Amino acid sequence: MEEENNIENLEIRTWKKKLVLSWIITIPIIILMYSEMIFGIHLLTSSVMTLVVLVLAFPVIFIFGFSTLKSGLKGFTTLYFNMDSLISLGTVVAYLTGIIQFFYPIQNYSGISAMVMAIFVTGKYIESKARGRAGQEIKKLLELGAKNATVLRNGKEIEIPISEVKIGDVIIVKPGEKIPTDGIVVKGESSVDESMISGESLPVDKLKGSPVIGATINQDGILYIRATKIGRDTFLAHIIDLVEEAQGTKVPIQKLADKITSIFVPAVLVLSVLTFVGWIIFGNLNSAIGSAIAVLVISCPCALGLATPIALTVGSGMGAKRGILIRRGEAIQTMKDVKTIMFDKTGTITKGKPEVTDIKTYGKIDKKEFLKISASLEKLSEHPLSKAIVNYANLKVYQKVTSFKVLRGKGIEGIISKKKYLIGNRRLLEENGINLSKFIQDIEKYESEGKTVMTVSEGKKVLGFLCVADSVKEDSKEALQILQEKGYNTVMITGDNERTAKAIAKKVGITQVIASVLPEEKSKKVMELQESGFVAFVGDGINDAPALKQANVGIAMGSGTDIAIEAGDIVLTKSSLIGVTQAINLSKKTFGKIKQNLFWAFAYNVVAIPLAVSGILHPVFAEIAMALSSITVVTNANLLRRTKI
Amino acid sequence: MKKKILIEGMTCASCAMNVERSLKKIEGIDEVGVSVLTNKAIVESENEISDDELKKAVSRAGYKTISIE
Numbered sequence: 165m166e167e168e169n170n171i172e173n174l175e176i177r178t179w180k181k182k183l184v185l186s187w188i189i190t191i192p193i194i195i196l197m198y199s200e201m202i203f204g205i206h207l208l209t210s211s212v213m214t215l216v217v218l219v220l221a222f223p224v225i226f227i228f229g230f231s232t233l234k235s236g237l238k239g240f241t242t243l244y245f246n247m248d249s250l251i252s253l254g255t256v257v258a259y260l261t262g263i264i265q266f267f268y269p270i271q272n273y274s275g276i277s278a279m280v281m282a283i284f285v286t287g288k289y290i291e292s293k294a295r296g297r298a299g300q301e302i303k304k305l306l307e308l309g310a311k312n313a314t315v316l317r318n319g320k321e322i323e324i325p326i327s328e329v330k331i332g333d334v335i336i337v338k339p340g341e342k343i344p345t346d347g348i349v350v351k352g353e354s355s356v357d358e359s360m361i362s363g364e365s366l367p368v369d370k371l372k373g374s375p376v377i378g379a380t381i382n383q384d385g386i387l388y389i390r391a392t393k394i395g396r397d398t399f400l401a402h403i404i405d406l407v408e409e410a411q412g413t414k415v416p417i418q419k420l421a422d423k424i425t426s427i428f429v430p431a432v433l434v435l436s437v438l439t440f441v442g443w444i445i446f447g448n449l450n451s452a453i454g455s456a457i458a459v460l461v462i463s464c465p466c467a468l469g470l471a472t473p474i475a476l477t478v479g480s481g482m483g484a485k486r487g488i489l490i491r492r493g494e495a496i497q498t499m500k501d502v503k504t505i506m507f508d509k510t511g512t513i514t515k516g517k518p519e520v521t522d523i524k525t526y527g528k529i530d531k532k533e534f535l536k537i538s539a540s541l542e543k544l545s546e547h548p549l550s551k552a553i554v555n556y557a558n559l560k561v562y563q564k565v566t567s568f569k570v571l572r573g574k575g576i577e578g579i580i581s582k583k584k585y586l587i588g589n590r591r592l593l594e595e596n597g598i599n600l601s602k603f604i605q606d607i608e609k610y611e612s613e614g615k616t617v618m619t620v621s622e623g624k625k626v627l628g629f630l631c632v633a634d635s636v637k638e639d640s641k642e643a644l645q646i647l648q649e650k651g652y653n654t655v656m657i658t659g660d661n662e663r664t665a666k667a668i669a670k671k672v673g674i675t676q677v678i679a680s681v682l683p684e685e686k687s688k689k690v691m692e693l694q695e696s697g698f699v700a701f702v703g704d705g706i707n708d709a710p711a712l713k714q715a716n717v718g719i720a721m722g723s724g725t726d727i728a729i730e731a732g733d734i735v736l737t738k739s740s741l742i743g744v745t746q747a748i749n750l751s752k753k754t755f756g757k758i759k760q761n762l763f764w765a766f767a768y769n770v771v772a773i774p775l776a777v778s779g780i781l782h783p784v785f786a787e788i789a790m791a792l793s794s795i796t797v798v799t800n801a802n803l804l805r806r807t808k809i
Numbered sequence: 810m811k812k813k814i815l816i817e818g819m820t821c822a823s824c825a826m827n828v829e830r831s832l833k834k835i836e837g838i839d840e841v842g843v844s845v846l847t848n849k850a851i852v853e854s855e856n857e858i859s860d861d862e863l864k865k866a867v868s869r870a871g872y873k874t875i876s877i878e
Contacts, residue, residue, distance in 0.1 A: 171815075171817065171848055171875075172848075232820075235818060235820060235824075235871065238871045239871065242869065242870065242871050244827040244830070244831065244869070244870045244871050245823070245827075246820070246821060246823040246824045246827055246871075247820065247821035247822075247823050247824070248820060248821070288820070295846060298846065299846060299847070408813075408847055408849065408851075409842070409851055411842075411844040411846060411847050411849075412842025412843060412844045412847075412849065412850070412851045413842055414842070422826065425822050425823050425826050426823070426826040426827075426830060428823060429823055465821065465822055465823040465826075466821045466822050466823075468822065469821065469822020469823060469825065469826065469845075470821075470822050470845070473822075473844060473845070473846055474846065477846050794821075
């Protein structure tokens with residue numbers, strides 16, 4: 165990472181040095197040339213003056229311009245031409261006219277060649293600075309990680325560089341310090357500012373057992389943390405990789421610009437030759453040389469080639485700062501066509517932390533016994549609902565369960581002391597031939613309160629219900645309202661039963677609900693909705709991966725390290741639906757900027773090149789226009805930052 | 810397989826296109842993304858492609874490989 169930063173800083177410094185030196189020499193050339201041209205003052209006799217200009221221009225072209233010439237002229241051997249090829253040819257030919265005119269009467273462009281190179285170098289300097297600014301947020305991510313860590317080794321606190329921390333090390337983090345790497349709190353309590361990772365402004369409370377993320381800042385207490393992930397495996401490292409990789413991905417709209425960029429330089433070389441020949445036939449040699457040089461130096465593939473990636477860089481940087489990671493550039497273009505946004509319920513609209521709210525038993529079984537059986541069975545499942553029950557029961561000793569099975573989307577089954585138990589939704593019990601008609605009224609009552617009801621049965625006998633509810637996130641309603649006002653069709657999808665789902669949907673203002681969907685069916689439901697337009701799917705990325713993939717835009721969200729960062733086209737590291745509205749907004753604004761940039765880049769070349777061909781533009785003005793074109797595109801992209809997300 | 814190549818000498822958008830074009834010529838390569846902004850190329854392929862082969866492709870287009878990871 166440091167290597168990369170160094171390359172960029174070195175680049176800016178080198179351009180700056182060349183810029184200063186080039187102008188120190190070029191300004192006297194300008195004074196010499198124009199005092200004669202404009203004021204008619206002859207400072208030197210003409211042949212002496214030509215020699216002086218040639219001597220002065222030499223270092224500008226061949227020393228300060230050396231790397232450009234080397235990179236550009238290589239193109240003539242490898243046939244991989246680039247922007248430098250045009251500048252090299254243009255300036256070298258212009259310089260040579262100064263020598264040729266001693267033997268053959270042609271106009272001398274050698275002074276012009278120095279001016280063109282000096283302007284080129286200036287343009288490059290400004291552009292590299294602006295490019296650096298475009299990536300500033302991403303650079304900040306790179307610098308976010310801690311440099312050192314205080315670890316406990318052999319009972320002693322020692323400070324070591326972060327690279328020497330090993331998994332399992334206990335790290336001590338004092339108030340105000342950066343948490344060096346991902347880990348789990350083993351001792352201490354504190355609140356941690358995670359805004360740099362999630363964009364979430366409120367600090368998060370941490371106590372024993374809480375996961376912490378490297379690069380977040382410990383606020384008020386001392387935390388002892390056991391390192392669980394280091395180096396390239398940390399959450400921050402993953403985010404950086406993801407953001408960087410996104411830079412190289414393509415936005416479809418740039419295809420044409422890329423195609424043009426890839427044939428641009430050879431095409432301009434041919435055009436320049438044609439211009440030269442055309443002017444010789446229909447005009448004169450001097451104009452032919454001037455126009456051909458102007459064509460070479462005015463043409464710049466940079467504006468076209470940079471239009472999209474530079475806007476994408478600024479946009480994704482702005483996103484990263486707010487916990488919105490754009491993984492694939494394509495998503496920002498697709499986003500504008502999205503009509504329907506489908507939300508998974510659990511963990512997306514709701515907090516995803518269900519809690520037991522009611523317990524109802526039938527017959528002579530007492531609640532304690534009922535909970536003991538239920539929790540012993542649920543202990544073996546990883547489902548969030550199971551965890552809620554296990555936490556609620558808080559047993560010291562669990563009963564022994566045999567023949568345990570998870571029935572995905574339905575529930576669980578297992579045997580305790582030779583008795584077979586089922587815990588699950590209505591579908592599970594009905595499939596097992598258990599008649600629920602006597603209990604249906606009770607079930608429906610809880611369901612219409614937005615609770616998920618799990619029925620527990622022993623053999624064919626219903627023992628009772630466990631009701632679990634998952635509260636809605638604070639800003640879900642607001643976010644959904646914003647989206648609906650913008651004209652999006654919002655849909656909630658869940659494995660929960662219809663009544664529970666509708667009760668939750670009502671709370672947040674969603675009218676369309678697709679309930680009782682098995683996990684593997686979610687992507688099919690996305691496909692069905694896609695028949696009437698583009699669909700974005702918002703889910704946790706763990707259970708919803710296929711649906712996220714099937715959707716036109718997949719938005720994965722989660723909090724902290726729980727998140728499946730490899731899923732989805734856009735990843736939200738903060739667990740808030742407002743993030744979805746921001747992501748959509750950011751995508752649209754970024755895409756708008758890309759379109760603007762492409763328009764200017766195309767317009768520039770369409771207008772400028774014919775002007776150069778026609779001989780109207782002097783090579784110096786052509787070069788100024790060229791430099792401005794790429795600076796404009798980069799600066800315009802930087803302006804994206806002014807928009808509110 | 811996914812590899813990240815840090816490249817020196819890409820000065821403009823057409824340079825990035827050159828590197829991209831050259832890398833795409835490697836047999837078996839699926840996806841190539843080159844960014845002049847990060848000075849990086851990211852290549853993806855089904856089968857392993859040797860670092861040497863990648864380096865060769867970068868230098869064929871006239872640029873220098875600094876590191877591959």
